Amino acid sequence: MALTEPQMRQETAASDHAIELRGISKAFGPVQANKDISIRVRRGTIHGIVGENGAGKSTLMSILYGFYRADRGEILINGQPTEIPDSLAAIRAGIGMVFQHFKLVENFSVLENVILGAEAGGFLRPSLARARGLLQDLAREFELNVNPDALIEDLSVGHQQRVEILKALYREADILILDEPTGVLTPSEADHLFRILRGLKDQGKTIILITHKLREIMEVTDEVSVMRRGEMVATRVTAQTSPTELAELMVGRKVLLRVEKTPAQPGDPVLQLENLRVVDSQGVEKLRGISLDIRAGEILGIAGVAGNGQSELLEVLAGLRPAEGKARLRGTPFPLSGSGADAQTRRAQRIAHVPEDRQRRGLVMNFHAWENIAFGYHHDPAYNPSAWRMDNDAIREDARGKMERFDVRPPDPLLKASGFSGGNQQKIVLAREMERNPDLLLVGQPTRGVDIGAIEFIHQQLIHLRDAGSAILLVSVELDEILSLSDRIVVMFDGRIMGERLPEATNAQELGLMMAGMA
Amino acid sequence: MSAGRIPNWADVTLVPLFSVALAFALSAVLIWAIGESPWDAVKLMVQGAFGSSYGWGYTLFYATNFIFTGLAVAVAFQARLFNIGGEGQALLGGLGVALVCLYIPWPHWSLALIAASLGAALFGAAWAIIPGYLQARRGSHIVITTIMFNFIAASLLGYILVNVLRVRGSQDPASPRFPAEVALPKLHEMLALVGIPFSRVPPVNISLLLAIFMCFAVWFMLWRTRLGYQIRAFGESEPAAEYAGISPARITIYVMLISGALAGLMAVNSVMGEQQRLVLNAVEGAGFIGIAVALMGRNHPFGVFLAAILFGFLYQGGAELALWMSIPRELIVVIQALVILFTGALDNMVRMPIARLFALRGGR
Numbered sequence: 001m002a003l004t005e006p007q008m009r010q011e012t013a014a015s016d017h018a019i020e021l022r023g024i025s026k027a028f029g030p031v032q033a034n035k036d037i038s039i040r041v042r043r044g045t046i047h048g049i050v051g052e053n054g055a056g057k058s059t060l061m062s063i064l065y066g067f068y069r070a071d072r073g074e075i076l077i078n079g080q081p082t083e084i085p086d087s088l089a090a091i092r093a094g095i096g097m098v099f100q101h102f103k104l105v106e107n108f109s110v111l112e113n114v115i116l117g118a119e120a121g122g123f124l125r126p127s128l129a130r131a132r133g134l135l136q137d138l139a140r141e142f143e144l145n146v147n148p149d150a151l152i153e154d155l156s157v158g159h160q161q162r163v164e165i166l167k168a169l170y171r172e173a174d175i176l177i178l179d180e181p182t183g184v185l186t187p188s189e190a191d192h193l194f195r196i197l198r199g200l201k202d203q204g205k206t207i208i209l210i211t212h213k214l215r216e217i218m219e220v221t222d223e224v225s226v227m228r229r230g231e232m233v234a235t236r237v238t239a240q241t242s243p244t245e246l247a248e249l250m251v252g253r254k255v256l257l258r259v260e261k262t263p264a265q266p267g268d269p270v271l272q273l274e275n276l277r278v279v280d281s282q283g284v285e286k287l288r289g290i291s292l293d294i295r296a297g298e299i300l301g302i303a304g305v306a307g308n309g310q311s312e313l314l315e316v317l318a319g320l321r322p323a324e325g326k327a328r329l330r331g332t333p334f335p336l337s338g339s340g341a342d343a344q345t346r347r348a349q350r351i352a353h354v355p356e357d358r359q360r361r362g363l364v365m366n367f368h369a370w371e372n373i374a375f376g377y378h379h380d381p382a383y384n385p386s387a388w389r390m391d392n393d394a395i396r397e398d399a400r401g402k403m404e405r406f407d408v409r410p411p412d413p414l415l416k417a418s419g420f421s422g423g424n425q426q427k428i429v430l431a432r433e434m435e436r437n438p439d440l441l442l443v444g445q446p447t448r449g450v451d452i453g454a455i456e457f458i459h460q461q462l463i464h465l466r467d468a469g470s471a472i473l474l475v476s477v478e479l480d481e482i483l484s485l486s487d488r489i490v491v492m493f494d495g496r497i498m499g500e501r502l503p504e505a506t507n508a509q510e511l512g513l514m515m516a517g518m519a
Numbered sequence: 520m521s522a523g524r525i526p527n528w529a530d531v532t533l534v535p536l537f538s539v540a541l542a543f544a545l546s547a548v549l550i551w552a553i554g555e556s557p558w559d560a561v562k563l564m565v566q567g568a569f570g571s572s573y574g575w576g577y578t579l580f581y582a583t584n585f586i587f588t589g590l591a592v593a594v595a596f597q598a599r600l601f602n603i604g605g606e607g608q609a610l611l612g613g614l615g616v617a618l619v620c621l622y623i624p625w626p627h628w629s630l631a632l633i634a635a636s637l638g639a640a641l642f643g644a645a646w647a648i649i650p651g652y653l654q655a656r657r658g659s660h661i662v663i664t665t666i667m668f669n670f671i672a673a674s675l676l677g678y679i680l681v682n683v684l685r686v687r688g689s690q691d692p693a694s695p696r697f698p699a700e701v702a703l704p705k706l707h708e709m710l711a712l713v714g715i716p717f718s719r720v721p722p723v724n725i726s727l728l729l730a731i732f733m734c735f736a737v738w739f740m741l742w743r744t745r746l747g748y749q750i751r752a753f754g755e756s757e758p759a760a761e762y763a764g765i766s767p768a769r770i771t772i773y774v775m776l777i778s779g780a781l782a783g784l785m786a787v788n789s790v791m792g793e794q795q796r797l798v799l800n801a802v803e804g805a806g807f808i809g810i811a812v813a814l815m816g817r818n819h820p821f822g823v824f825l826a827a828i829l830f831g832f833l834y835q836g837g838a839e840l841a842l843w844m845s846i847p848r849e850l851i852v853v854i855q856a857l858v859i860l861f862t863g864a865l866d867n868m869v870r871m872p873i874a875r876l877f878a879l880r881g882g883r
Contacts, residue, residue: 320761344764353762361762364755375752376763378745390745 017079018043018175018206019064024073026059031449033059035230037073041175041223046197046207048217048238050250051227052305052477057210060227061177065097066090077175096168100180102160106153110146110163111135114170134170142199143192144169157282158189165196176200177208182216194220212250212305214243214516228252247512251479259459262467264487267296268330270440270471271317276325276336278312278495286312287323288495294440299462299472301486301503303479305515309495310475311356314444317473318353319346330439347376352433354426356444356475362429363417370399370413373432406431407457423454430458434465441465444475459485479508493517525874531822535815535862537869539829542861546854555846567839568832574839576706576721580793581805582831583723586730587785588809589816589823590737591643595778596818597741598754598770604650604665605782606806607672608643612783613790614676615642617684617797620697631701635791636729636784643783644776646672651775655768661775669806680799694797703792726788730827733781734820740777741820750774782806808859815862826862833858 019041026034034056041047051057062068064075066084075082077093084090090097104113114135115127132148139145146155146162155163161181168176178197182190197207197220209221217224218238225235226249234249271294278287287309294300304310315321322337329349335341346353355361363372374383374395382398385391399413406427408420417425426446433441446462447455462485466472476482482489483503491498491514498514525534547557568578588605595602602608615638625631650664677692684694703724707717741747753760753770760767790801808830815829816822837851861869 318762319764342764342766343762347764355762357758360756361758364752364759366755367752371748371752374748375759378748378763384745389743390748392743 016042018077019208020076020079021060021064022074022076024060024063024070024075026063026068026070032230034063034070037227037230037232039225039232039235041206041208043078043206044201044204045222046201046209046220048209048211048221048224049227050210050212050214050217050224050246052212052250055227055250056230057227058179059230061097061179061208061210064090064177065095091171091173094172094174096165096171096173096176098161098164098168098176098178098181102164104152104160104163107151109149109151110155110166111148113152113163114148114167116167118171131170135166138166138169141203142196144196156189158185158192161185161193162196173205175206175208177210179210180212181209182211182213190216212307212516214246214513214518217246218243226250243513243516243518244509247516248509251508251512259456259463259484261463261485264298264466266298266487267469269293269328270296270330271473272326272328272331274326276313276316276323276327278309278316278321278323280312286495287316290325290492290495290497292490292497294471294473296439296471297466297469298487299466299474299485301482301489302473302475302492303482303489303511303515304475304477304492306477308492308515310492311444312495313492314353314356314442314473314475317346317351317440317442318355319343319351343376344379350436350439351442352436352438352440353442354429354433354444354446356448358425358429363425365416365418367417368413369403369408369415369417369420369428370396372417372428373399373402373413375432377432377436402431402435403428405435406461423450426450426458427454430461434461437465437468438470441470441472442475443472445477446474447476447478447481479511482511483508491515525870525877529873529877530870531817531819533873534866534870535817535822535826537873538815538861538866539858541869542854542857545857545861549850549853550846553846553850555844560840560844560846563843564832564836564840567843568836571718572707572716573718573720574835576718576723577835577838578828578831579706579727580721580723580788580831581834582827583727583730583788583792584785584805585808585812585827585830586734586824587788588782588805589812589827590733590809590820591778591782592809592813593816593818593820593823594737594741594750594781595774596754596813597747598750598774600654600754600771600774600778601662602647602650602665602775602778602782603662603810604647604668604672604779604806605785605809606802606804607665607669608646608779608782609785609789609802609806610669610672610676611646612639612643613786613797613801614679615639615783616786616790617694617697620701620791621684621694624698625701628701628703632703632725632729632787632791635701636787639783639786640780641783643786644780647775647779647782648772651772651779654775655771661771676797677799680797684797692799696796697791701791702795703787722793724788724792726792729784729787731824733784734824737781738820746773782809811859811863814859814866830855830858 017040021037021039024034024037037060049057059068063070066086066089069085075084082093084093105116111128111131114131119127135148144162144166146159152160152163181193185193201207211217221238223235224238226233226246228250274291276287276290280286290313302310312321316323316336319342322341325336327334327336359365364375383390383395396413400411403411403413408424408427408431417428446458462472474485486503489501489503489506491511493515494517550557550560568574588609591605592602616635619635619638620631646668650661650668653659653664654661680692680694685692686695703726706723706727707719709725710717741751749765749770752763753765753767757767785805786801790797794801812823812826812830816826833855837854840846841848841851
């Protein structure tokens with residue numbers, strides 16, 4: 001039987017696609033990182049994938065590059081079903097990957113890095129010579145010029161990235177995946193990178209660009225797919241969409257969880273920051289002059305896509321990271337680095353901290369709930385009747401009360417933290433930090449991975465604490481949460497404050513654009 | 520990964536027991552392969568180690584050493600620091616004991632015991648604090664530095680024995696004998712007070728009680744004090760400890776001080792209790808056995824106590840074996856090594872099947 005016309009069209013269409021994913025699903029334990037994802041990437045185009053952090057972009061690309069195996073689904077490369085059990089298979093299928101964190105040998109030269117793992121035979125000289133020739137060609141063609149004999153450690157970040165691209169091209173990659181490539185680049189380096197990518201596209205290469213910056217998507221991509229919470233929610237032709245639409249798709253329009261609250265009665269300023277700056281160990285500026293203040297009895301919400309300096313801001317205030325700038329607590333200056341800038345001192349100054357990552361920082365997963373209730377407050381005299389002995393019974397008693405008041409289920413202080421669900425783990429942390437009625441509460445992602453019922457409870461508790469006169473700094477990537485809890489909203493992008501809005505005078509679209517650096 | 524959970528009681532009982540059983544089974548095959556009867560060998564070992572108060576005496580003497588060095592490793596491991604330097608720290612502890620016993624006249628052994636314990640702990644701790652400091656402030660890996668410090672300790676002790684402490688005219692690199700006043704009471708003397716007869720030969724002495732006391736002390740420190748709480752929190756998760764305001768550098772140094780002091784205390788048993796003088800090789804590998812003891816004892820003081828008895832049995836029973844059967848000495852070392860291999864290095868080999876069994880049972 002001859003093929004019917006639609007079938008034939010489908011066949012030819014399939015071979016137009018460098019990559020096609022069909023129904024890819026991947027779960028890590030109870031977390032569904034990718035849900036039934038299908039996507040087609042046309043050959044010779046630049047295809048953007050956008051989504052918030054944790055939307056599942058990196059998982060999907062790791063599946064494509066053979067780091068993870070999908071639980072279900074199919075990968076087609078150039079129309080051919082392809083098994084990719086490891087990265088070697090991915091390279092053989094013509095896929096090259098440029099990671100966010102480069103995989104380079106720092107004290108090797110550019111040439112040595114390029115041939116590493118792809119040496120032709122036991123002797124280096126022929127491979128090096130071949131690579132040198134290729135590098136010269138590529139430099140001419142795509143502005144991919146790097147000194148082949150320079151050591152990686154002497155190169156700028158932008159040049160190191162070019163080496164990663166060269167590595168992929170040396171392995172004859174036809175499909176190039178770049179994971180958040182501009183995160184570490186200066187604007188002019190980013191523009192250069194985009195010129196390179198366009199040049200590669202013109203040569204028929206297919207490029208997948210993963211990012212959360214809408215400006216870049218609009219600038220270089222031909223098509224764009226949006227991921228949200230592990231699902232592929234839409235694919236658009238870039239020329240026919242707008243940043244506003246993409247921001248909406250990225251953030252999603254869920255049912256607004258309305259929180260019952262009365263207008264804030266702000267009191268005296270509790271925290272005042274002036275020109276806060278943080279440079280991380282790689283020399284990247286994470287905070288570029290943050291100034292803000294928070295008053296007693298108000299919630300200041302910080303909106304932003306993860307990775308734009310919010311985490312660093314929390315860590316600085318919690319005493320986990322040194323910074324430059326001026327800071328006042330209840331009107332009194334306090335140090336941001338050196339002695340007196342540690343976590344213990346901050347707690348003693350009545351600053352409580354609910355960290356963004358409760359399993360890594362906020363809890364010791366192998367400790368019992370009662371041990372976690374004392375965590376950070378283990379110097380409390382109520383827990384230490386003498387210099388030598390910790391009163392475990394007193395802590396357990398205290399823990400039981402706190403767990404009951406915060407509706408931790410089960411309210412059993414003798415259970416290990418790892419035995420509780422995510423929501424209940426979070427309630428343990430919140431109970432510990434909030435029951436002490438701090439003057440300033442730092443909260444990062446209070447409801448990440450928490451079920452709906454617990455979200456409502458946590459939001460109510462935060463409002464109660466506000467009404468009791470605490471100042472609350474709320475960092476969240478959930479716009480709804482920011483909108484419904486905050487009394488004022490500040491949007492952060494790229495280590496800066498993009499602007500301040502009142503929740504009743506703004507909406508998710510406007511904030512979404514500010515979060516993408518567009519406003 | 521999914522079958523990785525076993526109840527706590529099984530983790531601390533079944534896993535080590537199966538490991539030991541496997542090691543013994545393989546040892547039996549070895550003994551059979553060289554033409555001896557495994558059954559006779561087992562009988563001889565048990566008889567030799569537990570069959571008489573003489574055997575018990577030696578088993579407990581060795582166990583005392585292993586309790587100290589095992590506790591030293593276990594405490595450090597609670598902070599996820601792998602202190603391989605127990606050997607060197609115990610050697611220095613021996614120097615501390617010798618100096619206290621030789622240069623201060625003591626009216627009674629009890630005062631000498633207190634002072635010698637302090638000396639041993641101080642010298643052991645001092646030797647451990649250098650790697651501790653290097654790890655805390657300079658990031659030099661503690662495994663590397665503690666191993667190197669074992670060699671330095673051996674050389675240092677050799678130098679001091681030959682050039683400072685050696686009896687003039689003697690060819691033997693050893694200190695003079697300690698005065699008779701500082702001789703520690705042997706177990707048979709202590710038991711005689713309550714009317715229990717015990718062999719006079721083995722060197723087991725009052726240090727055994729000190730060792731048992733230290734098991735309780737370490738347990739109390741780890742689970743009933745703020746310092747222990749901080750040590751365990753740091754060991755479980757460094758980012759979390761940082762969040763709680765626990766200084767990693769400070770905890771590293773404290774832990775190494777305690778660990779070194781415990782290793783040093785071993786010298787009270789071997790140098791003051793047995794030899795009555797400082798000799799070149801006073802530690803005889805007990806520092807390394809401590810690693811196996813801690814591994815098998817799950818880094819818990821009571822587990823360390825039980826594991827130390829087991830290794831005491833292997834030492835004493837093994838010596839009997841070499842004496843009475845035509846089993847070469849080296850095979851004894853092989854058997855001991857097998858136990859270390861199975862309880863220490865191959866831990867997961869036993870744990871995984873047990874975990875799978877539990878998963879099966881739980882799945883039904």
